[in-house]
Amino acid sequence: MTTGFQPQHADFTDLATGFVPFPADRADAYRRAGYWTDRPLDSILGDAAARWPDKPAxxxxxxxxxxxxxxxRADRIAAALLRHGIRPGDRVLLQLPNTCQFAVALFGLLRARAVPVMCLPGHRSAELNHFAAVSGAVGLIVPDVTAGFDYRELAAELVANNPALRFVFVDGEPGPFESFTALADFDGPIPEPAPVDPDLPALLLVSGGTTGLPKLIPRTHNDYRYNATACAQACRMTGDDVYLVALPAGHNFPLGCPGLLGSMTVGASTVFTTDSSPEAAFALIDKYRVTVTGLVNALAKVWTQACEWEPVLPTSLRLVQVGGSRMTPDEARYILDGLTPGLSQIFGMAEGMLNFTRPGDPLDVVLNTQGRPMSPHDEMRVVDENGHDVPPGEEGELLVRGPYTLNGYYRAEDANARSFTPDGFYRTGDRVRIFADGPRAGYVEVTGRIKDVIHRGGETVSASDLEEHLFAHPAIYAAAAVPLPDEYLGEKICAAVVFSGPPITLAELNEFLDQRGVSAHCRPDVLVPMGTLPKTAVGKVDKKKVVAEILARG
Known part of the structure; x- marks a missing residue:
């Protein structure tokens, strides 16, 4: 497979450079099936404004x-961005917290035909410099200060490191940069949006960073519009629903599964919160009669536990989607009994493929599976370590392709060579089995993982990437990043370290990682000194033994 990305011969400013499109035969099939409508992603808002102009969005x-x-408001933002010099196809890093301004910025960029790069609030210089360099971004939209962190200082560093980054807009006190809020005051003529190629990227999501720094995931106008629309239909959403964005809005899950975009397709309102604590979230759920939300497993359990003492309860919820890590049947039952009358287990990825249980599924299915594919055209294979299909019902690695699953990471030839089969199946790195018969037939059970990652509170953290940062510390001789079980986070990050001299503390280590620009959610929760790291027969660190030794210590 080729990515088409040859930087020495291609225009790096061109959006199509380094993008791997859907093969023509499959694209034709998705159009014939009615999944792809060849309409721009922002038409979701245009349709909603035409049908429900006075309804809260x-x-x-x-x-x-x-x-x-x-x-x-999005139209004025778009006109102002174009007036500043941003062109259709330009990439712009979008890093805003969960407020209405996120939606304004997102649709303003889409209406200008720019391509948002969906950064998360926790991303820091290591990730953002990487995103800017790979995408060739020309712009950045950030808040001023959020949760005590000054994004203007980060913006200044990014501009210094990336000469192409010419446009910086700050939501709040702009400091040395321009005000994003002032863009909405634009009172000039509003041009008609430029035409788009619906088979090119509408936005770039970020991967969980299973190896190295996170990769960029191109989602086209066709595939992502279908993603949002089909998710809303599968969740039986209507205009009477109200969706709560409790996870970072730039995540695929609360953005389009069904999230903000899916809610808009049926005229449902979306409520944003930057505080997902039970006290704050329950108050918003009660005030706006929220009916649907998406949570990671750890947060869902915290909310369920809080129902035992919080004075205001989330009684309007009809459906809570839970994903990010596999739930046990007991955990699913606990959430279903204590938090919501409707639970949907969801197993998906920003790369595309989504499996989830539906309203109306039998209780056995809801408790014991991670759902079935969203689309009839989703293709799944389960293979052994040699790439051969396993017998029905047996475990193996899940390979997928379909009408909303990427065909290659953006400008990542080496990753694409590892991550895709010659016939275009994406190697998920997840170990699963697909039930072959009975009421669970066609449903997926996630049994483990093949990639070396840690699932912390819904975030996928690359162990190898963290280890590279650990090795850079002069006091560390050897290190292994491993997951330890945690009741609330699912897994917490443990740095098992062999020191080369006097040991350092966890606080000192994380201060070092902070200075290197490592995201807060990727830093160790636990630091465990070790005399040596156990090895496998071929000389690699035996992480199973590392975990076993640590757990044996109590």
Missing amino acids: VIDPAVSYTFAELAA
């Missing part, structure tokens, strides 16, 4: 906009 604790107001 987005709400946060400070402000709300109807669909018509949001569309008008």
Whole structure:
């Protein structure tokens, strides 16, 4: 497989450079099936504004906009961005917290035909410099200060390191940069949006970083519009629903599964919160009568436990999607009994493929599986270590392709060579089995993973990437990043370290990692000194033995 990315011969500013499109035969099949409509992604908002102009579209604790107001605001933002010099196809890093401004910025960029790179609030210089360099981004939209962190200082560093990054807009006190809020005051003519190629990327999501720094995931207008629409239909969402964005809005899960975008396809309102604590979230759920939300397993358990003492309970919830890590049947039962009358287990990835249990599925299926594919055209194979298909019902690595699953990471030839089969199946790195018969037939059970990652609170953390940072510390001779079980996070990050001299503390280590620009969610929760690291027969660190030794210590 080729990515088409040859930087020495290609225009790096061109959006199509380094993008791997869907093969023509499969694209034709998805159009014939009606999944792909050849309409731009922002038409989701345009359709909603035409059908439900006066209905609340987005709400946060400070402000709300109807669909018509949001569309008008996005149009002004788009016109102002174009006036500043941003061109269709330009990539712009978008890093805003969960507020209505996130939706305004997202649709403003889409209406300008720019391509948002969906950064998360926790990303720091290591990731953002990488995203800027790979994408060739020309712009950046950030808050001023959030949760005590000054994003303007980070922006200054990014601009110094990336000469192409010419446009920086700050939501709040702009400091040395321009005000994002002022863009919405644009009172000039609003141009018609430029035409788009619906088979090119509408936005770039970020991967969980299973190896090295996170990769960029191109989601086309066709595939992502279908993703959001089909998810909303599968969750039986209607205009009477209200969706709560409790996870970072730039994540695929709360953005389009069904999230903000899926909610818009049926005229449902979306509520944003930057505080996902039970006290704050329950108050918003009660105030706006929220009916649907998506949570990671750890947060869902915290919310369920809080139902035992919080005075205001989330009684309006009808469906809670839970993903990010596999739930045991007991955990699923606990959440179903204590938090919500409707639970949907979801197993998916920003790369595309989504499996989830549906409203109306038998209880046995909801408790014991991670769902079935969203689309009839999703293709799944389960293979052994040699790439051969295993017998039905047996375990192996899940390979997938379909109408909303990528065909290659953006500008990542080496990763694509590892991650895709010659016939275009994406290697998920997840160990699964697909039930072959009975009421669970066709449903997926996630039994483990093949890639060396840690699932911490819904974030996928690359062990190898963290280890590279650990090795850079002068006091560390050898290190292994391993997962330890945690009741609330699912897994916590443990740095098992052999010191070359006087040991350092966890706080000192994380201060060092902070200075290297490592995201907060990727830093160790536990530091365990070890005399040596056990090895396998071929000389690799035996991480199973590392974990066993640590757990044996109590």
